[in-house]
Amino acid sequence: KAGVTQTPRYLIKTRGQQVTLSCSPISGHRSVSWYQQTPGQGLQFLFEYFSETQRNKGNFPGRFSGRQFSNSRSEMNVSTLELGDSALYLCASKRTGQVGEKLFFGSGTQLSVL
Amino acid sequence: TQLLEQSPQFLSIQEGENLTVYCNSSSVFSSLQWYRQEPGEGPVLLVTVVTGGEVKKLKRLTFQFGDARKDSSLHITAAQPGDTGLYLCAGDERARQLTFGSGTQLTVLP
Numbered sequence: 001k002a003g004v005t006q007t008p009r010y011l012i013k014t015r016g017q018q019v020t021l022s023c024s025p026i027s028g029h030r031s032v033s034w035y036q037q038t039p040g041q042g043l044q045f046l047f048e049y050f051s052e053t054q055r056n057k058g059n060f061p062g063r064f065s066g067r068q069f070s071n072s073r074s075e076m077n078v079s080t081l082e083l084g085d086s087a088l089y090l091c092a093s094k095r096t097g098q099v100g101e102k103l104f105f106g107s108g109t110q111l112s113v114l
Numbered sequence: 115t116q117l118l119e120q121s122p123q124f125l126s127i128q129e130g131e132n133l134t135v136y137c138n139s140s141s142v143f144s145s146l147q148w149y150r151q152e153p154g155e156g157p158v159l160l161v162t163v164v165t166g167g168e169v170k171k172l173k174r175l176t177f178q179f180g181d182a183r184k185d186s187s188l189h190i191t192a193a194q195p196g197d198t199g200l201y202l203c204a205g206d207e208r209a210r211q212l213t214f215g216s217g218t219q220l221t222v223l224p
Contacts, residue, residue: 004156033211035214041216042202042214042215042216042217043157043202043204043214043217044214045211045212045213045214048211056211058211090156090157092156100144100145100147100162100164100206100212102147102159102162103147103157103159103212104159105155105156105157105158106156107154107155107156108155108156
């Protein structure tokens with residue numbers, strides 16, 4: 001069974017640009033969550049999608065948005081990039097929506113904003 | 115302010131030594147998970163503890179959940195270079211998502 005796939009692995013952008021990251025969950029998994037990981041802040045929750053609906057959202061500005069498609073694939077968009085958005089963005093999937101269920105993470109997209 | 119505090123933040127030890135990593139909170143958790151993350155990869159779940167006082171063993175790794183379900187520890191016996199990585203605890207507070215600690219970066223030197 002294929003794992004969680006994130007594309008691209010690396011991305012370099014400049015301030016003010018926008019970026020779209022993609023995540024394909026494990027087949028059969030309906031929940032996709034996004035996290036931002038930085039050395040100083042650890043893993044910060046961005047949002048979770050379940051069956052194409054955003055179920056929960058973390059404390060991030062409106063520049064961060066996402067969506068989920070009918071095949072459970074998810075995209076995350078960041079508009080008007082800032083230097084502080086440089087981070088590893090991780091996507092995680094799980095089969096159901098239960099909070100304590102095991103999360104399966106992708107390898108992440110390393111975003112650098114110059 | 116981190117809901118889950120992990121200590122130490124960094125740990126560098128020699129192969130064969132023992133170590134303990136701590137995960138503390140003022141909140142009560144329904145369950146707590148431990149993950150290990152290696153460079154260039156996402157975190158991988160090691161264990162989930164659910165019951166207060168629960169102890170789980172995974173080869174040389176021993177995980178304990180505090181009696182009050184507010185804290186947890188990870189003990190590694192005879193550490194090996196392959197244990198090197200970022201160890202993360204994550205709590206389920208009956209919130210709608212897991213809350214992660216800031217992590218402990220472990221380096222085991224050969």
